[in-house]
Amino acid sequence: MGRPSVIITGAASGIGLACVQLFAERGCNVVAVDADEAGLADLTRTPRPDGVPTSDRPGEIVPLVGDVSAQETGTAMVQAAVDHFGRLDTVVLNAGIGGTLPWEDEGAIARLDRILAVNVRGVAIGIRSAAPALRATGGGAIVVTASSAGLAADPGNWAYNASKGAVVNLVRAAALDLAATNIRVNAIAPGLTETPLMARHRDVPGLVDASSRRIPLQRWGRAREQAAAIWFLASADAAYITGAVLAADGGLTAMHGAVPPPPLA
Numbered sequence: 001m002g003r004p005s006v007i008i009t010g011a012a013s014g015i016g017l018a019c020v021q022l023f024a025e026r027g028c029n030v031v032a033v034d035a036d037e038a039g040l041a042d043l044t045r046t047p048r049p050d051g052v053p054t055s056d057r058p059g060e061i062v063p064l065v066g067d068v069s070a071q072e073t074g075t076a077m078v079q080a081a082v083d084h085f086g087r088l089d090t091v092v093l094n095a096g097i098g099g100t101l102p103w104e105d106e107g108a109i110a111r112l113d114r115i116l117a118v119n120v121r122g123v124a125i126g127i128r129s130a131a132p133a134l135r136a137t138g139g140g141a142i143v144v145t146a147s148s149a150g151l152a153a154d155p156g157n158w159a160y161n162a163s164k165g166a167v168v169n170l171v172r173a174a175a176l177d178l179a180a181t182n183i184r185v186n187a188i189a190p191g192l193t194e195t196p197l198m199a200r201h202r203d204v205p206g207l208v209d210a211s212s213r214r215i216p217l218q219r220w221g222r223a224r225e226q227a228a229a230i231w232f233l234a235s236a237d238a239a240y241i242t243g244a245v246l247a248a249d250g251g252l253t254a255m256h257g258a259v260p261p262p263p264l265a
């Protein structure tokens with residue numbers, strides 16, 4: 001058997017980029033999918049702009065530009081894995097967007113439609129596109145990036161909350177439907193994680209400190225830590241896990257919140 005073959009969406013930035021680096025470092029061949037053409041080009045550039053030497057990544061990386069909310073992208077990414085690597089073992093459906101608008105905003109429902117298209121429709125397209133190729137390999141793993149915001153809600157984040165809540169149950173339903181063909185479907189639910197998606201929030205004075213105080217581990221997560229959780233769910237160590245949502249949130253969703261958190265040590 002050759003190297004494992006993996007599709008990763010949202011591969012040009014944040015958690016997806018960390019996944020590309022981790023999976024490739026550990027010997028996987030990767031189809032890296034993103035709508036951001038320039039960001040994807042950086043992935044295969046030598047030397048890399050982030051200083052990670054290409055020699056540290058034995059797996060091959062094939063970039064694919066596409067919008068995950070379009071069926072053509074689902075079809076093309078699976079075709080790319082099969083054409084380049086001859087097989088498909090793992091799919092990481094990670095691309096997602098935020099940007100909920102206030103209820104009273106003129107564009108609020110159009111924005112909801114777009115968030116649902118990327119975060120929910122995009123995941124559904126990814127699952128249905130990949131299933132036949134995974135089945136042909138004898139089974140495999142799909143790991144979806146949901147969110148702690150899909151397990152509980154935040155003020156001002158209703159469209160994103162709705163989309164990630166839908167993703168959580170989509171993953172459970174897909175796990176039931178695909179179990180008979182030995183395809184496992186799981187999700188991670190990251191809490192606040194340092195990525196470009198969150199740059200806008202990080203720039204708000206005091207927000208990182210205030211939010212960190214509400215997280216039992218007292219800090220934001222790192223993209224690499226989310227990639228490690230995804231790696232685990234994709235790995236043979238998780239062979240008996242399907243339909244699960246693994247919170248990778250520093251304990252945030254373990255907390256009821258009725259009593260104020262203890263002061264920082």
Ligand SMILES: NC(=O)c1ccc[n+]([C@@H]2O[C@H](COP(=O)([O-])OP(=O)(O)OC[C@H]3O[C@@H](n4cnc5c(N)ncnc54)[C@H](O)[C@@H]3O)[C@@H](O)[C@H]2O)c1
Binds near residue numbers: 011014033039145189
């Ligand atoms: N950062 C956090 O705090 C956090 C917390 C919970 C969940 N998440 C989820 O993690 C995932 C990754 O987020 P991130 O923080 O790494 O964000 P990011 O913005 O750093 O990266 C997301 C990537 O997805 C790509 N993308 C967006 N829409 C796309 C589309 N329609 N088609 C293809 N590519 C598209 C972007 O170009 C970008 O490269 C998302 O699903 C997000 O909702 C993030």
